[in-house]
Each structure stands twice: as C-alpha cells, then as structure tokens.
Amino acid sequence: MKGKELERKKHEVLSMKVPIKVIKFELKFEVTRDFGIPGAFVVENRDKKHEFFLKSVTLHYIKHPDLEERKFHFYCRSWVYPITKTGFKRIFFSDQLYLPKETPKGLVELRKKELLKLQAPRLKGEWNPWDRIYDYDVYNDLRDPEKGRSYDRPVLGDSTKFPYPRRLKTSHLNCQHVDHSRESGPARCFQFYVPPDERMSNEKLQELKNNFVEALIRFLAPESTPPHLWDQECPDFVTKVAHFFVPKAAISKKDVRFIRSIIDFCRKLKLPSSHGGPNRSDPSEEQDIFEDIIGFYADKEVEELDDSDKQRLEKLVPKEILDQVVATLALKRQHVSAQLPSIIAEEKFAAFAEEEFGRQMLAGTNPVRIRRLKEEDMEIFQERYPGIELKDLESLLKEPMEANRAFILDHNYFEQFLKMINGKGVCAYATRTILIADESSYETIIPVAIELSLPEDSDGGRSKFLVEANCSPVLWELAKFHVASNDAAYHQLVSHWLHTHAVVEPFIIATRRRLSVIHPIHRLLDPHFKDTLHINALARAIFLNAGGILETLLFTGEYSMELSSYLYKEWRFDKQALPEDLLERGMAKPRVRDEVVSGLMEHVERDKSSNKAATGAEQKKFEVDAEVELVLEDYPYAKDGIEIWTAIETWVTEYCNIFYHNDNDVKEDEEIQEWWNEIQTEGHADRKEGWYDINTFESLVKALTTLIWITSGLHAAVNFGQYGYGGWPPNRPMLLRKFLPKEEEMEGKHIMKFVEEMLPDKFQMKLAIAVMDLLSRHTSDEVYLGQTSPQKERPFIEDHESIIQKKFQEFRENLEAIERNINERNKEYLLMNRWGYAKIPYKLLYPDTSKSMRPTSKEKGKYHPEKTDINERGIPNSISI
Template sequence: MAVYEIAVTTGDRLYSGTCDYIYVTLIGAEGQSERTLLDNDIRRGSSGCYSVEAPKPLGELLLLRVEKDPFFVLPEDEWFCTKIVVTTPNGEALLFPCHRWVSRGGDLELRGGPDYVAAHWQDDDFYGFQFLNGVNPNMIQLCSQLPPNFQVTDAMVKPFLQEGTSLEKEMKNGNIFFCDYKTLDGIQTRVYDGEQLVVATGFCLLYMNPENKLKPIAIQLLQQPAKENNIFLPSDSETDWLLAKMFIKNADSIHHQSINHLLNTHFVVHGCALATLRNLPLIHPLYKLLIPHFRQTLHINTLAQTRNMAARGLMSVPNFHYRDDGLELWGHIQSFAKAMVDRYYPSNDDLIRDSELQNWIKEIFTNTFLGNVHTEQLAKFITMVIFRASAQHAAVHYGQFDYSGWAPNNPLLMRKPPPSTKGVSTMETIFETLPNQRETVALESTFLTITTKFKDFVPLGSYPSEHFGEPAPLEIIKLFQERLASLGEKIAKRNAELPVPYPYLHPAQMENSISI
C-alpha cells in the first residue's frame, strides 16, 4: 500500500469555495489510484490536506485528475482551485498548478507543468518532443534535402545516427526533419543595456531514431555560412550544445508568439469577426453559427489555412498528438459546418441570392483572403474559422505556462548574442544570457495569467447564448457535441498512458473562442 498526501489550495476570490464533492485520481507511469473523495465543504482561501491510497507505488506521477460531483440536489457551485501539491511516499513534493474554475462534468487533468520541464529541459529527446507536441508544432518539416546555406555534412552527424547508415539514407527514409527560422532574418530587435539584441535565425536538424524519439543532431544559429557561424553538435561541450539549443528555442518562441499565435489565430479570426459584425444581421444563420466563436475576440487584441501535414512530410511521424487530435477535430468541425450550411443553403443558387452573405464574402475577399465560393467552399471556410478560434488557438496558447514557465526551456529573451566560437562557454555564460530574475518573474506571471481558465470559460461545442431555436440546427449541435465528447474520452484514455500527456486539444479543455 502506498499513501500519497494531497494539499489542496482554494482561491481567495469571491465564491471560490464549494459544497460539491471533490474527487481526485493520481495517474502514474506504473498505475493509478482509486477515485478518492477529498471533501464537500471547501472554503474560500482555505488549504486542506488529504490522503490518497494506491495498491502500490505509482512510479513517476504524470497526471492528477480532478472531478466535481453535485451535493444532493443543490444547484451548480463552481470551485476555484489554485494548486494541488502531492507528496509521494518517498517524500518528494510535486506541484500541480490549476488556477481555474472547476464545474460539474468539466473534469480536469493537471500535470506538473514547469516542474516536469525543469527536470527534463536539457534532455535531447524532450527537446525534440516539443517540436511536435509543445506550443509551436507548426515549424517542423521533413528534410529531403538540406538547404544550401545549412552547412552540415554527413561526417558531422554520422555519430548520432543509427550504426551503418548515413545522413543521405536517413533523409530518403523520411527520418530527418528540420526547422528553418529564416522568417526572423533581418527583423528589428530592441536595445538592451545599450546593445542591440541578436536573434538566432538559423536551422535545427533533427533525427527520428529507431526508438521513435526525435533528437536534435545539428544546429546552425545564423542563416548565412561564415567562419564564426559554427555548426553545433551533441558532441560539443555540454554548455556549447545547451547554449545553441537555447538560442534555437528563443527563435522558436519569437516565431511562435508573433506568427503562429498572434497572426495566425488572433488576427485571422479578428478579420472574420469584423466582417461578420458589419455585414450579417443577428438573425442570419451564419451570424448565429459564427458569433459564439468570436466571443471577446475583439476585446483582446491571406487565408492562412491549417498547414498541410502531408506537405510538411509529417503524416507518418509517430507520437505526433497535435496532428492526430487536430485532424480528428478538424473532421468533426467540418461535418458540423457542412451540416449547417446544407441546412440553410441547399444549393449554390441559394448562396448566391443571399445578398448579406455576398457582402460578407466581399469584405473578407477585399480586406483579407476569400474569393467567390460555393456551398462546399463556404463550409470549409467556416471550418477554418472555427478551428482557428478554438483548436488552433488552444494548441499554441494553453501550453505556454507548461513549457515557458521554466525560462531556460523556452526563453523569450536572450541578453547576449549567439556564440561565434566553440569551447569558451560555461554555465556562467548561460546565466548571463538568460533573462534576469525580474524579467523571469514577469514572464512567468504573464504566462500563468494568460493560460488560466476563468469562470466564464466556454468549451468548444457549447452555445449558452442559444442563438438557434429551430429543431434542425439544435439536432446538428447535439450531434457535434456527442462527437466531441467521444473524442475527449479517447484523448483522456491515451493521455493516461503517456509519459508526457497532450491535453491541449481535448474539446472540454479548449475555449469556443479566442477570449484571451
């Protein structure tokens, strides 16, 4: 019998406590505990200690599942959980940040967040894993031929490949991938302590080994080959290799925030929201369909289609949970959108005769990215809008505290320029390059705040405003919700088996719109 001590902290904001029943389940690499009742009288600002028993030690603790059931027939009584600390039988204390409202049926799966990252951020396999399942899964692509300005050779990387193979063979076998940060080349950076900051704009080469682990095998920090633009390798000194990886992650973080997050979700959806509000009346079916996905979008801030997985050579990559969950979600959203479009536009002529819709399309075409459409194209476009407002934003947003809360893992600021010489770096160099304490606290606080799910959180598939009242669209919504629930169960089951879960595209954990 293994006993785990649980310390639960409730927020001190108004109405944070609850009289509902709170249950937890501990999920580890070697099993899980029983669903255990903690309490049904948790008060605002309180901290409570409880015990959870398991038949045997659970190994590395991966997830903490939190569930809330009603207290007799009383109405919904939401609970704001700040954090849960689990002390294992061997005395190790593990922090599970929460900082969100918990509702009935809205089960949470918490993980250690920055604690896990802090323990593994220097590992090459965890470094590679993040290019697939971290906050920026849209950069990596298959490498069938090296860019001419990426001066890596077979001799350089041969020691890090499977014995008896070569770089050319592995590229032909589809096992070599790379990230290219040329988009950042030439950007204007700010001045820090009187010096212009320098951003790495080069390449990271990665290898999918026979154990299906993606690992970095070569890094070039700048675009143009030069004597001072070295190729960094895993065989270099520990600090040289670590520093090179950190500069690539800095470039990845900047690209993520400015392009894949701000531009490709916030700004794209913002343009569609404006066109909808300007051209479609409240009673228009497309207004009713889209407006829940624009909730608060205007208050927080080229048709960039979802990047084609096949074109990036990623359809057969194992353990790519963003792809698997995202494509399944896309399919469910597309079926939902098509059913709604077919309900109100049985033919293309019906679409053409809708002058309000044509004005909406005209504005999007003139100011953004959409041309003349028929019903099939309209359904695909609506799918893109809903997907970007919900799933894509969730994928690039909600993992920010998990992966960037530990500053060395995803540094948004590097105070020193990229290294131009090998063999001279030390841990002191790394500390001098990373953000200082004040900057680190500011960044961590920001990531924690923007990834917190607040009380008015509306998950994908929920339509509390009830814009539709007719039986047919309500039945379409119900079917959509059932499909999302089934996908959620599938994702939860898979995550329970993963050493590093991927919860960001669980339908119940993503917002219906870009609200933060």
C-alpha cells in the same frame, strides 16, 4: 402597455439601487387580429442618462384562434442607450433565421437598414461608448512618438513594405504633434472604443485585472522570510517518493536529508549521451542557478515591491493595475503560492533531455512550425558547408530522409533582422534545427544539428556555423537555448498573435457589417467571436505597444511587430485549414481512396479493444479523417487536432445543409458574397492569395470550418500551454544576453556564471512567468466548444429548431468521443510524445465537453493557484484571452 407606463417602471428599477440581476417585465400590447407573426420590434430608450441591457423578449398571443400557443423569441443581448445620445431607435429581430432571398417582405427594409447603421459613415472625431460602428483601420496605434523617437513604430497595413490585417477602428484623435497621421492612445489603458456588444462583461474585465495583479504579486513581489529551498521541496518530495515506503507523517527532516544525500550522490554520476556522443555532465552541476529560479514558485509571504522592479513596471503595466498591486501589498503581508509549470512539476531537468526538446515541437506550445526536411534544404546546407564538414551529417540523414523521418525547425528568417536586433543586451542568432525520428524509439524525435547564423558582415569570425549533437555537451546545450529563444519569439508574434488574434479580427468586423443577425451564418459564427475585439484592443494597449511587455520580454524588441508584418507576407487563409497546413509542412500526406477504408477499419478494430464506447458517428468521422495520413502517428497536436477539425467540419456541413440546398443558393446569397468580398478587399486587403472562391457549398463549408478552427482549436493549442512550458524560463527563454561561449568560458568553474549572464535578468524572467500565468488562465464566464453557455444559448426555434438541436447534439457527442480517444491515447505508454520525459499528458486539445460549468478557484482575498492543471480546461469557442 403604453410607452409611458414602461418608462415609469424603468425609472422605478433604476432608482432601486439593487445588485445587477435579471429583471423580468410582463407587458400587454393590443394589435389587430390580422397582425400576423411578429418578426421584429423597435425599442426607444427615453431616459436621458442611463443605458440598459436587453437580454431577450418573448411574445405570444393571448387570444388568437391560430397562434394562441405559439411563442416568438427575440434573443437581444444588447445595450440600449438613450435616444438623445444615439439619435435612432434600436431594431431587434426574432430568432427565426433567413437567407436574404427568403426574408419576409415586412423585414427586408429593416434588415438592410440595420446593416447600414453598423457599417456607418466615415465619421470624424472620437467615437462614443454608445456608437455601434464597425470599421477598419491600420495598425497606427502601437507607437507613441510624442514620448520620443524610441517609441516610434511604422504603421502596419495598407503597405507593400509593412502589410498587415486590419483592426477595428477606434477613432481616437490623431497625435497633435510629431506625426498627425498616427492615432493617439486612450487617456487610460482601459478606456478605448469597442462597440457596446463586443465589450467583455464588467465581471470578466475585473477578473482579468485581478488575475494580472495576482500574477504580478505571485512572481515579482520579494519574499519576506525565504525558507531553505529543500524545505520548500520537502513536502512534494515526501509525497512523490517517501510515502511509498512509510506513512508520510512518520518521515522526519533527518530522514529526508539522508534520502537527499543518496539522490545527490547518484546525480553526480556521469549520464550517457542520448545520441551516442561523449558523456555529458549531469544537470546537478547547474543546480544552483536553476534552483534559484525554482524559488520563484515557492510558497512564501511577500512584501512591497523592490523600488527598481516598481520603476520598471511603471513603464509596462497600466497605472490602475500597478496601483492595485501596491495597495494590495500595503494592506498586509500576502501569502502566495504558485503551481509549478508542468515542464518541471515531475522532474526539474526533464526539459534538457534530447527527446523532450524534440517532443515540444510536436506537443508543446508551438507545434505548428516544424516541417519535413526537403532535398532543397539539404542543398542549402551543402552550399554553405562544402566538403568534409557536412559529410557525417549527410550520412546520418540519408536513411531518415528516404523514410520521411527527417525534420527541420526553420527560423532562418530572423537573419535579416539581426543587425537591428542585436545589441542593447541582446545576442541572437537565426537558427535552423535538423531533427530525426527513429521508429525504434517510438517516433520520438531528437535534434542532431543546429545551424546558427549572423549577418554576413558580423564581427567576430564566421557568420554561419553548424553545431552537431556529438560536439561539446555544453556547446550543444547552449545552442539549444538559442533555438528555444527563436521558437518562443515566433510563437508569441506569429503562431499566437498574428495567426489567431490578428487574422480573425477582420472576419469579425465584416460579419457585423455584412451579415444580418438573422442570417444563419451570423448565428453560426457569433459564439466564436465572443470578446475577441476587446481582448485584441487590450493586447495593443499593453502587450504590443511601443515599449510594452512583449518588446521588453522578446529578443526581437522594438522590431517585434515589424517582424510579424514580414511574416504576414507568407500567410494564406486556406493554409490555416489544419489538413492543408499539415500537407504544406509535409507532416501529412494525402491518402488515396482505396487506403481510406482499410485505414478506417484498422482504426475501428484498434478502438474496439481499447474503447468500448466507440460509436457509429465516431466511425463516420474517422472515415473523413482518413483523407490525410500523418507522417508521424504520434504527433499529438495533429492527431487530436484532425479529430477536432473533423467534428467541426461535420457540424458546419450539417448546419449549412439546413439552409443551402445547392451551389446556386450560395452564389445567390448576396450577404455572404458581400461578406467574403469585404474580408478580402478591406479586412485582408494586403493579401491577394489563399482565398477560397465561395461559389459552392463545399467551399463555404471549408471557409467556415477554417475560421471556427482558428478561433477554437488552433488558439487553444498555442495559448493555454504557455505557462506549462514557458513558465519555466530556461525551457523557453524569450531573450538571451550572450552568444555561444569561447573555449575558455566553457570550463566548469565558469560555465554557471556564463549561463546566468546568458539568460534574461531576474526581473524579465519573473515578469515573463507572470505573463504566461495570466495568458494561460481561463476566465469563469468562458464558453467552450460543444458546451452550453453559462448564460444559456438562445433556443433554435420555429422550423429549424429540432434539426439544428439534433445536429448540435451530434457535434457534442463527437467531441465526447474525441475525449475518450485522447484519454485512451494518453494512457498508451508507447506513445512517448504524448507524455515525454516531463510526464505532461497532452490535453491542450482536450474538449472537456462533459463539463458545462466550471467552478472558479477565486476566493476573496486569497492568492493561490488553480486546483487543476490550467492546461486541461477545455477548448474555448473564441479567442477571449
């Protein structure tokens, strides 16, 4: 078929005005008999206005003596813009994969030409939506100095003072006033440059907007007819308790009130201390304020926003989001319902248990900071607290330290920022928390001492003091609030943003610039980069920007990103490999080789009795796992994570084995060497340490496994539990407005008022809940680890088809075996850290591979929670939320 005929057919389609769907063309071309195997084709869009999305192309010969039955696939999935805008034709390659030195002669120049286009010259002026340009830039787009000095922020990156990973260059014009070196933001929040193939689909973008609108309505819109709290809880209470004795329908409200009176009487009794100290007051004394917060989640009808809340939201959320909230509420009263956060779903006071506080360091939303207590840590304590003050604690820690069962949660780095942070309604300490695990208590860990620090010249007395668990119960609980606040800020800024979103972005840019689409490693990594550049751009525009949501919610305020820059100085890529991370933190130790076999056999024997589905592949996987031994066997994040890590490593090894036969193949791969060099010298130019020397097959596998782990397992572990744990603000308050109370403020009649004034204000708490809800949701087009994409992943073809498909199927089977292992462990009642007092099964690293498609819970015009726990939806391939 000639070009003019194809152009005519395209115009016919564009003029039909039909809903978006896949349109299939069948075309015939005439070529000479000796044309050979097609390896690439060129497309030119001659329409002057419209782009089109080319999904795939399949070519095959109709009459050829040797190649008649053979089909040649081209997996395109890319936007083709008018040539009058782009100035060049698009090149698409077949699905056959080649290392650079194996590229057929006819494709060599095309391969290089396509990469040069993506690398792009340093163009001046704003880039257009059709520009396929991948380039690096510093973080100079977070501030808005034209609004005033309070919106100014330092440039992050290319600086010894403020080092940072590079971001995708968006080429917005620089500020016209104040500071010309700083990039201005887009005119509207959702209008910024992202290369066409990196943009999330319009459907997903709209789904994210709708989720944001729903969350704001659900938690910020005031209720029109508030029911009594007990009436809200009554159905849930009846379901959980009363129906065990009589049919649910037979219980009246009078019966419920009688049962409630018994429960209330029991709760007024003093509870024994879990650590042998004085009895502590029952949480029912604090019932009023906490039940008021629980009211945020109640079924209710809502009406228009309060004026004060609306004014605050106007400064925080994009105008189109707020307009949609207002428009939705203006139509009619909305009935909304919220899924209770997991931490209070079973027992609203479970979060205050000592064991639950410790468990969340191993299985909560930030299980990556705790480390083993070292002698050097104790030396620091001894310097600060000489004599009798530390004697009891040293005695308590002697035995656990010898047994490697003493731990520390160290947030002391905050201290140097406190002079800048404290004030304007924020009262923060830098904290260091000592915890111990007791084998007799099934490896539950409990805090035994908390150090709270202020800058040396702070007013009001001592700058550092130690609070021990046997002190005043009120003082102890309030000290734990400050620990949780420190940990929440570190989690958001470092564990979540910096160590996943930010550090991966340069890898994506380098992959697009240096690895051809027909390079095997490009194909391997591509599913793990889906939507990340776009979601990061959204984060910079809404959450991380000056005066944005995170600065409003976190106690670190305007110094939030500066703090993450400070902690980037410690970042090393090699330490993000899960085994290396666990060894570095002292949460695991190397297992010598003769222990590997016995450890493996012990695990296999245990699995035979509990899981008859254990397979030979699973045994092989555990043999690799046994190279590290966990200090705490009941460390859910590490236990499940090591299995996921090993499954990924096995898949990457088998995949790379198809293309690389020895170390020389890796050394001679010019694209891989340029890719790795550019990541270090441009993408992460501020970090000179922690890089593998990719000259061997083993180091290449380790680097790729680490990268895939960060984008999948690590991100899932630190992201999708946010609503389950952080959706209950008293469990993880993002800021506190009071230092520890003075003695007279700790009397019973004053303490509830103190706690209320200490926690964030109601707007901040409700906004935090809405944000946690948004960030914890999976979108309907999510692609999960080991699953088939809803759009059907491109086939692996030609010589590599059968072996890659076979190895990928083994990867999937390994993940399914891990699912069975996790389910079995979650049934084991002695593994207290997998459930805890809040009865939350640990499923943040549950692959859920057996489900290839997930129904969405969205119903047009309805606002209601997910029907299944949002913590249990699987591990996405990529950082796409």
